[in-house]
Amino acid sequence: MTEKIGIYLCECGPNIASKIDLDRLAVDLSKLDDYKGKELIIKKHKLLCSVAGKQFLEEEINDNKLTHMVCAACSPRDHDSTFINVCKKTQLNPYLYTIVNIREQVAWVIPEMEEATDKALKYVHAGMNRVLYQTPLEEKQLDSNPDVLIIGGGMAGMEAAISTASKDRMVYLVEKSDKLGGHASSLFGLLPVQGENLSALQRKIAEVKKNRFIKIFTNAEVERIVGFMGNFEVLLNAKGNDGILELITGAVVVATGYDLFDPNKLENINYTAEDNVFNALELEEMINEKKKVELRSGKEVSSVTLVHCVGRNEVGYCSKICCNYNFKISNYLQKQGIKKITHLVRDICAPAKTSQKFQNKVIENGAKVIYVDSVNINGEKLTYKNRKGEQVNLNSDMIVLASSTIPNKSTQEISKLINLDLDEAGFFQEAHMKINPVQTNIDGVFAVGSAHGPGSIVDAIVQAKAAGGKILTQLIPGQKIVPEVKVSEVLEAYCTGCQTCLQVCKYDSIYFDEDKGISVVNEAICRGCGNCIGSCPSGSIRSKHFTNPQLYQEVKEALR
Amino acid sequence: MNTSDKVLIIGSGVAGMDAALMLSKAGKKVILVEKLALTGGKTIKNEETYPNLDCSTCLVAPIQQEILQDSNIELLTLSTVEKVDGYEGNFNVTINKVARYINAEACLGCHMCYDPCPVVIKNEWEENLIDRKAVYVPCTGALPNVPRVQAEHCLKLNGQDESCSKCVDACMFAAFDFSQKDEKVDVEVSGIIVATGYELLDVAEIEELGYGKFKGVYTSLEFERLFASNGPTEGALTLRGSDVSPETIAIIHCVGRDKTGYCSSVCCMSSSKHAHFIKHKLPDVKIYNIYSDLCLADKTYQKFNDKVSKESSEFIFQTDRNKMKITETGDKLSVSYVNKEEKEDSLTVDMVVLASALVPPKNIEELTNILDIERDEFGFIAVEPHKIGSVETSRAGIFVAGCAEGPKDIQSSVLQAEAAVAGILSFPVE
Numbered sequence: 010m011t012e013k014i015g016i017y018l019c020e021c022g023p024n025i026a027s028k029i030d031l032d033r034l035a036v037d038l039s040k041l042d043d044y045k046g047k048e049l050i051i052k053k054h055k056l057l058c059s060v061a062g063k064q065f066l067e068e069e070i071n072d073n074k075l076t077h078m079v080c081a082a083c084s085p086r087d088h089d090s091t092f093i094n095v096c097k098k099t100q101l102n103p104y105l106y107t108i109v110n111i112r113e114q115v116a117w118v119i120p121e122m123e124e125a126t127d128k129a130l131k132y133v134h135a136g137m138n139r140v141l142y143q144t145p146l147e148e149k150q151l152d153s154n155p156d157v158l159i160i161g162g163g164m165a166g167m168e169a170a171i172s173t174a175s176k177d178r179m180v181y182l183v184e185k186s187d188k189l190g191g192h193a194s195s196l197f198g199l200l201p202v203q204g205e206n207l208s209a210l211q212r213k214i215a216e217v218k219k220n221r222f223i224k225i226f227t228n229a230e231v232e233r234i235v236g237f238m239g240n241f242e243v244l245l246n247a248k249g250n251d252g253i254l255e256l257i258t259g260a261v262v263v264a265t266g267y268d269l270f271d272p273n274k275l276e277n278i279n280y281t282a283e284d285n286v287f288n289a290l291e292l293e294e295m296i297n298e299k300k301k302v303e304l305r306s307g308k309e310v311s312s313v314t315l316v317h318c319v320g321r322n323e324v325g326y327c328s329k330i331c332c333n334y335n336f337k338i339s340n341y342l343q344k345q346g347i348k349k350i351t352h353l354v355r356d357i358c359a360p361a362k363t364s365q366k367f368q369n370k371v372i373e374n375g376a377k378v379i380y381v382d383s384v385n386i387n388g389e390k391l392t393y394k395n396r397k398g399e400q401v402n403l404n405s406d407m408i409v410l411a412s413s414t415i416p417n418k419s420t421q422e423i424s425k426l427i428n429l430d431l432d433e434a435g436f437f438q439e440a441h442m443k444i445n446p447v448q449t450n451i452d453g454v455f456a457v458g459s460a461h462g463p464g465s466i467v468d469a470i471v472q473a474k475a476a477g478g479k480i481l482t483q484l485i486p487g488q489k490i491v492p493e494v495k496v497s498e499v500l501e502a503y504c505t506g507c508q509t510c511l512q513v514c515k516y517d518s519i520y521f522d523e524d525k526g527i528s529v530v531n532e533a534i535c536r537g538c539g540n541c542i543g544s545c546p547s548g549s550i551r552s553k554h555f556t557n558p559q560l561y562q563e564v565k566e567a568l569r
Numbered sequence: 570m571n572t573s574d575k576v577l578i579i580g581s582g583v584a585g586m587d588a589a590l591m592l593s594k595a596g597k598k599v600i601l602v603e604k605l606a607l608t609g610g611k612t613i614k615n616e617e618t619y620p621n622l623d624c625s626t627c628l629v630a631p632i633q634q635e636i637l638q639d640s641n642i643e644l645l646t647l648s649t650v651e652k653v654d655g656y657e658g659n660f661n662v663t664i665n666k667v668a669r670y671i672n673a674e675a676c677l678g679c680h681m682c683y684d685p686c687p688v689v690i691k692n693e694w695e696e697n698l699i700d701r702k703a704v705y706v707p708c709t710g711a712l713p714n715v716p717r718v719q720a721e722h723c724l725k726l727n728g729q730d731e732s733c734s735k736c737v738d739a740c741m742f743a744a745f746d747f748s749q750k751d752e753k754v755d756v757e758v759s760g761i762i763v764a765t766g767y768e769l770l771d772v773a774e775i776e777e778l779g780y781g782k783f784k785g786v787y788t789s790l791e792f793e794r795l796f797a798s799n800g801p802t803e804g805a806l807t808l809r810g811s812d813v814s815p816e817t818i819a820i821i822h823c824v825g826r827d828k829t830g831y832c833s834s835v836c837c838m839s840s841s842k843h844a845h846f847i848k849h850k851l852p853d854v855k856i857y858n859i860y861s862d863l864c865l866a867d868k869t870y871q872k873f874n875d876k877v878s879k880e881s882s883e884f885i886f887q888t889d890r891n892k893m894k895i896t897e898t899g900d901k902l903s904v905s906y907v908n909k910e911e912k913e914d915s916l917t918v919d920m921v922v923l924a925s926a927l928v929p930p931k932n933i934e935e936l937t938n939i940l941d942i943e944r945d946e947f948g949f950i951a952v953e954p955h956k957i958g959s960v961e962t963s964r965a966g967i968f969v970a971g972c973a974e975g976p977k978d979i980q981s982s983v984l985q986a987e988a989a990v991a992g993i994l995s996f997p998v999e
Binding site for chain 1: 869
């Protein structure tokens with residue numbers, strides 16, 4: 010079959026037409042030496058992306074039975090997808106079309122028309138060279154499983170379960186300990202205006218338990234996860250109860266929670282289990298169990314010092330929740346009749362709109378706030394340096410430490426299990442910090458709650474619902490998923506089996522075929538980032554839409 | 570049960586746009602209503618966004634483009650919701666759509682029509698730092714890239730000069746259509762997401778700070794636009810009405826905090842970012858950040874702030890933020906405050922940036938009345954008080970996301986939007 014290339018020059022109103030001599034460009038293109046004998050159809054149009062322009066292209070492709078198409082127009086960012094969609098309506102495979110950017114890269118940056126037209130000629134020529142080396146690619150459709158695996162049965166995990174379970178979506182909720190609830194079950198109360206007591210937690214546990222589309226596994230751990238969005242194979246060790254189980258799910262939500270920083274790791278803080286120094290969670294547990302605060306000896310407490318930001322410098326971040334819960338504890342102590350309460354703070358962090366009012370109430374009721382630069386604790390002896398630089402001794406019956414929130418121990422294990430990226434602090438890394446905050450680096454895997462970073466119960470629940478929103482919109486029961494087409498492929502004959510590509514793949518999409526001794530790309534997972542191509546010492550990996558010949562043909566003309 | 574597969578989203582900032590695209594992917598039809606002529610909300614007023622300094626156009630423009638190209642999403646700009654009847658699953662909504670007088674299909678956004686327009690008014694989108702015409706786009710790069718003719722200012726439309734056709738004559742694409750009329754659009758939707766964002770507290774109310782009186786005093790959003798490469802000075806940091814750059818700048822945190830009764834949670838980081846911007850652009854400028862409590866409530870924020878306080882700005886702790894006072898002597902501003910020794914202290918600077926508190930938009934009362942949903946004690950849209958982390962409002966089927974619910978950063982706004990999508994989709998459709 011002889012090639013028939015359609016080349017369409019967009020005037021983009023005055024944007025291109027006033028800066029590039031499109032008539033001369035058309036003539037020059039028609040006279041290219043290396044295209045003698047090839048059939049070229051060269052036309053200009055006022056505005057290719059307009060309704061009329063798209064109609065024009067569609068007719069051109071059909072009427073001329075084009076084998077390739079080049080649109081010389083704007084940035085691919087603006088209208089590549091527009092022209093791909095035009096191709097999809099016709100017989101022309103969209104991967105046999107290319108866009109050449111003669112607006113941003115030529116018309117808008119080259120003031121002289123002569124020079125701009127010459128440059129446009131090179132660029133369009135380069136695009137023609139490239140398109141001839143492109144190959145048709147077909148989109149695949151894969152079956153997908155809508156079910157969800159949730160790792161962690163705390164507030165976040167339970168909320169994610171409730172948000173996603175329905176008659177056509179089973180949820181498997183896996184909890185390592187023997188009961189649901191996570192850290193929240195050791196708190197004596199949730200923060201103000203979130204409900205003063207824990208009935209909210211109990212209600213949530215009851216709701217999860219009665220939902221017949223949620224299957225709960227306690228005392229259970231995930232041992233293996235392989236696959237991709239829509240098809241994860243999960244090996245579950247539900248010790249005792251169900252034994253080893255195999256599940257297939259379409260999505261995974263990681264909600265493995267947090268641990269507290271150990272204050273004894275700090276040089277300036279030393280105390281033993283006998284001292285009346287508690288971390289805030291211990292105090293929460295005491296209040297929860299005994300319904301009062303007392304010293305280790307069982308004696309009454311008359312003065313308490315609450316130290317904020319313990320470990321903050323070491324972990325390198327503010328844990329966001331400690332100021333609030335310290336004031337919550339303070340509020341409780343005040344209700345117990347304890348009058349002498351001192352907060353040693355670095356900055357008061359009150360990011361929720363209701364926090365400041367609550368904190369102010371506690372301060373009005375007599376709690377003292379002292380801004381400090383450092384705190385030293387030795388046994389029960391406490392000294393601090395205030396903002397004026399003075400060292401001050403502070404005696405109190407009890408010291409409460411608000412330790413930093415750090416990643417849970419199992420975070421590391423889970424990250425290795427599914428190849429999830431961790432951030433500098435060791436929490437799960439978001440796909441995009443701002444605009445895709447619950448998605449991890451792996452499609453179909455989400456991180457919520459404190460596993461994702463320090464935050465309140467409100468934050469954890471909103472994140473869990475957000476993961477629910479993601480799953481409900483990405484994995485629709487009965488709908489197929491279409492993976493990326495422009496993926497990498499390994500040329501078997503050249504692969505030496507060194508496995509460098511396995512190390513650099515961010516998506517865990519390459520596996521090693523032991524029998525053949527070569528790397529294989531799982532096309533359902535590959536996102537076409539090109540990391541493996543750059544890393545391959547034998548040049549045996551290529552991207553299906555960015556092959557060396559394609560790039561060479563394009564670049565050699567553009568740089569001529 | 571007779572439910573619509575349509576969803577109404579009010580507000581096209583990051584929260585509204587994210588929710589719209591997600592719902593579209595799930596096969597829903599989305600009516601995206603935007604009061605202004607452009608999408609992108611407050612995010613696009615920023616040159617770069619903290620903490621990783623993503624350029625906000627790079628962050629948001631692809632999303633804005635996708636909104637325009639998504640056939641499941643009908644974007645109604647210059648539109649407001651006027652009436653909402655019905656109940657969850659079956660809301661009847663009336664939308665008032667103001668005429669643009671330009672046919673979006675024909676317009677290319679070439680901008681040839683602005684110059685000839687004889688009307689000159691302040692550009693409120695640019696925080697009134699620059700003028701615009703009666704036919705305009707709010708800023709370079711606005712999407713949709715289609716100007717509007719503002720009827721109340723256009724001489725032809727307001728009757729001052731019916732013969733004026735300068736813009737029409739300049740248009741090469743015959744895109745003007747003065748026969749367009751404001752119209753009422755009736756839609757049936759199953760659910761509603763309110764993502765109408767925030768405004769800054771009017772800091773002129775705090776007289777001691779001299780905003781509006783002293784030309785060297787700026788709000789944080791004015792500063793954002795001043796710094797923006799598509800803004801009034803194309804990014805040149807020059808003092809109001811001159812081409813002189815400041816040599817000393819004070820950035821004041823927590824402005825209006827005790828008036829609103831809450832911490833606005835984004836201002837410390839944006840103030841820190843501003844210090845970084847200034848140092849980057851004008852390395853010799855002396856910068857002071859005057860704060861009372863630093864709010865760095867995310868796992869990545871402290872690192873950013875530490876770097877700024879080390880490299881760019883002197884952070885000064887003030888012990889009583891309500892004793893801050895700014896006075897003007899000649900071209901200089903004097904900032905007096907209570908220092909860490911609890912003594913009066915002062916700084917002399919050329920420019921002051923006030924990190925103003927975030928407050929509900931002025932029209933929130935009207936909107937919540939139309940939607941028949943409750944507001945909280947601060948005036949933001951209230952969520953179900955007994956459900957922790959809820960994004961449901963007091964009326965079933967209506968959800969809230971982003972700063973309409975309270976001050977928050979981009980990430981938290983997006984999270985609520987995604988949570989609201991889960992809420993919308995959990996409602997069964999027959």
